[in-house]
Amino acid sequence: MKDYKKKFSKTKNKLFMFKLSQIISFVSLCCMMILINTQAACQGSSIDFLRSTGKIYTVVIVIAVIFIGIVIYLYRLDHKLTKLENQIKNEQ
Numbered sequence: 001m002k003d004y005k006k007k008f009s010k011t012k013n014k015l016f017m018f019k020l021s022q023i024i025s026f027v028s029l030c031c032m033m034i035l036i037n038t039q040a041a042c043q044g045s046s047i048d049f050l051r052s053t054g055k056i057y058t059v060v061i062v063i064a065v066i067f068i069g070i071v072i073y074l075y076r077l078d079h080k081l082t083k084l085e086n087q088i089k090n091e092q
Contacts, residue, residue, distance in 0.1 A: 013085065 016081075
């Protein structure tokens with residue numbers, strides 16, 4: 001019975017990692033598409049306006065904060081999952 005639980009746990013972990021990699025790939029692809037479309041639509045005039053008013057730095061900071069928040073969230077989620085996996089291994 002314990003061998004079955006170990007195999008199930010490994011399979012579940014692999015499935016989770018696969019789904020997580022799919023989600024990260026999808027989000028990255030969406031971000032790249034948005035950036036490409038934004039660059040094509042702006043063609044310089046909007047970017048020059050943002051630079052002249054100083055708001056381009058606000059946009060960059062907001063994007064950086066969102067990215068850092070996502071990275072911290074994923075790190076904490078991974079840490080919690082590792083703790084749970086170790087706890088499950090110790091119970092068996």
